[in-house]
Amino acid sequence: MRKKITVVGAGNVGATCAQELARRDYADVVLVDIIPSFPQGKALDINQAGAVLGYEPAMTGSNGYEETAGSDVVVVTAGRPRSPGMSRDDLVATNEAIVSAVTKEAVRHSPDSIIVVVSNPLDAMCHVAKATSRFRKHRVVGMAGILDTARFATFISQELDVSVKDVTAVVLGGHGDQMVPVVSATNVGGVPLPELMPKARIRKLVERTKFGGGELVGLLGTSAWYAPGAAAAQMVDSICLDEKRILPCTAYLEGEYGIDGLYMGVPVKLGTGGVEEIVKLRLTVDEKKMLRASAAAVRDVVSVLGRS
Ligand code: APR
Numbered sequence: 001m002r003k004k005i006t007v008v009g010a011g012n013v014g015a016t017c018a019q020e021l022a023r024r025d026y027a028d029v030v031l032v033d034i035i036p037s038f039p040q041g042k043a044l045d046i047n048q049a050g051a052v053l054g055y056e057p058a059m060t061g062s063n064g065y066e067e068t069a070g071s072d073v074v075v076v077t078a079g080r081p082r083s084p085g086m087s088r089d090d091l092v093a094t095n096e097a098i099v100s101a102v103t104k105e106a107v108r109h110s111p112d113s114i115i116v117v118v119s120n121p122l123d124a125m126c127h128v129a130k131a132t133s134r135f136r137k138h139r140v141v142g143m144a145g146i147l148d149t150a151r152f153a154t155f156i157s158q159e160l161d162v163s164v165k166d167v168t169a170v171v172l173g174g175h176g177d178q179m180v181p182v183v184s185a186t187n188v189g190g191v192p193l194p195e196l197m198p199k200a201r202i203r204k205l206v207e208r209t210k211f212g213g214g215e216l217v218g219l220l221g222t223s224a225w226y227a228p229g230a231a232a233a234q235m236v237d238s239i240c241l242d243e244k245r246i247l248p249c250t251a252y253l254e255g256e257y258g259i260d261g262l263y264m265g266v267p268v269k270l271g272t273g274g275v276e277e278i279v280k281l282r283l284t285v286d287e288k289k290m291l292r293a294s295a296a297a298v299r300d301v302v303s304v305l306g307r308s
Helices: 012-024 038-053 088-109 122-133 145-160 199-210 212-220 226-240 285-302
Strands: 003-008 027-032 059-062 073-076 114-117 140-142 245-254 260-271 274-278
Touching (some): 003 012, 027 038, 114 122, 122 245, 122 260, 122 285, 140 260, 145 226
Parallel strands (some): 003 027, 073 114, 114 140
Antiparallel strands (some): 140 245, 245 260
């Protein structure tokens, strides 16, 4: 049977994700936004692009949730993006209320769905979606690691003048400035990164990756959308098509990597069941230390939830 996907938030990230999914042509997509006529307009435009690009017009835009009923996956991108000078954490109070409200409505109509959270601050918003939906941990997962890894891989490919397709990069931890690019697990065509670049150059790329979101906010005046939208669509593919890809995603940890009761970015197996497995990577002592620091930073943001 054809799959059904809801994307909440028809702004930059949501519409990009929806468009990517439309091009795949395996699912009906419902695009929801609070702004009257906006998601309807986006859906109509994306449907008309199908006549040029060769996919069926299977997108519906809505300001409500009736049309979303029975979705297999719900992607939550609703919320405010960053402006220059803002950290992702500055969005916490505004986006907590939005993510909570949209999750409540979405799961009422799609009680068997899997939720992919994209709104920032990502790790904290995963906690909000899990608490609101009351779904079990494997059915609420966040998009951050694929994006952070894509940024790291792009910088490595440009620096070495090789195809990005042959770069296998890994970034773990929270989706903040304390994320952990895992150099020990990063390779190019099977050759470990430390054999290809001096430490100082690696350090520069790691730093650029950590602040990669901020770099884009500086350039665009708002947060990025092409790579985030594509990354969310890749997660939806793996779930809907039961691809069982091993992808860096934000998952609820209960002891894995020495972290308990917290959403963090780790490699997971993603399939029809959602997070079907958390993959354990062997980390260096330094990487473990950085992961603990990243967890502490995520806990700080999570601790302010529910206060406003
Ligand atoms: N219900 C539905 N849609 C909502 C709601 C709500 N309660 N509140 C806000 N929205 C919609 C807005 O109307 C807007 O169209 O969410 C959309 C957000 O789109 P943009 O402002 O373009 O933001 P975008 O760049 O897409 O980022 C969305 O994803 O990557 C994160 O940090 C980013 O938190 C931000 C989110």
